């Protein structure tokens with residue numbers, strides 16, 4: 126019985142902050158989280174191929190997507206049978222390069238499996254295929270997968286699901302362009318570790334959660350810093366407004382945004398950067414006053430000031446709480462002023478920090494959101510927290526809409 130294949134079309138391999146990735150995927154592809162099936166960092170979904178191919182590039186939090194082809198019983202799995210079934214699936218026009226990734230234990234040696242598939246597929250195609258990567262390597266890295274797809278090759282992914290006594294087999298359909306993402310973070314002209322850089326992938330995810338009308342929509346980042354969100358806004362063709370209290374960072378943000386055009390990633394830039402202190406009345410700023418009068422933003426998406434960068438965890442929760450209490454006023458001013466400037470249907474997506482304490486716990490501030498004015502959007506995807514293994518300040522995403 127092929128229960129999984131009947132219900133789902135693809136497996137999505139999520140980025141390391143899985144809750145955030147699920148929320149983004151379901152928002153972009155308008156699928157309900159309740160209609161997906163999750164196994165840690167893998168999620169079964171039902172999405173049309175054409176929709177996926179056209180929109181995969183928009184995602185920041187999904188590593189790859191595999192089209193489901195076959196479902197077998199794990200406890201009955203035999204090398205010969207698996208090889209025969211996979212060979213049957215391989216189209217006769219397949220090119221020279223063949224990749225194979227195996228997730229979980231199949232009780233079949235990776236070397237034997239790769240060797241047998243290589244021989245069997247070569248016999249079917251009447252030409253010798255080249256198996257990419259080492260014969261004992263269970264999972265190919267993203268760079269190898271990119272190469273296989275770019276060269277028109279075929280990558281087969283096999284996933285063991287012991288809790289269901291299942292093995293699923295699929296063809297890699299889309300994979301994240303890691304060279305592009307790393308150049309956006311590390312090759313741009315202006316970077317500054319001191320002010321804490323928002324990762325480009327997270328900026329993309331935040332914009333996707335803001336659900337801005339495609340091509341025509343616009344957003345504001347009132348703490349734009351070096352312009353990471355503005356750059357992502359340009360890649361998604363949104364009108365992007367960025368402001369900051371610091372004039373020097375605005376000049377750097379200008380350089381970063383202009384660089385996107387210089388390297389040919391964006392043809393036409395649609396952005397505006399200006400100085401503004403979020404604690405001041407926005408109606409005293411001409412640009413914001415005009416926006417409040419004539420249009421309002423479709424979304425406000427931002428990473429506010431998260432406190433001084435730290436190299437060590439807080440000694441006590443009390444010290445972490447003291448830092449939050451020094452930031453609370455800024456967040457309150459931000460929410461108060463954002464409320465004048467957001468379109469009534471628009472979303473505000475912002476980051477609240479969580480601080481690591483020396484005892485291993487996290488101090489998560491309680492941001493008092495006025496529930497008579499705002500509704501917190503729940504993506505049913507678990508915690509929307511983004512952190513790296515060594516993070517001392519984690520980023521929690523909050524998404525709100527006006528009531």
Ligand SMILES: C[S@@+](CC[C@H](N)C(=O)[O-])C[C@H]1O[C@@H](n2cnc3c(N)ncnc32)[C@H](O)[C@@H]1O
Nearest residue numbers: 323348349350351352353369370371402403430
């Ligand atoms: C965490 S950084 C934002 C980083 C930005 N996301 C980036 O990728 O570069 C916070 C920014 O808030 C700005 N800032 C601090 N207080 C502010 C205020 N009262 N009004 C506006 N901007 C402020 C700082 O100058 C800094 O650039």
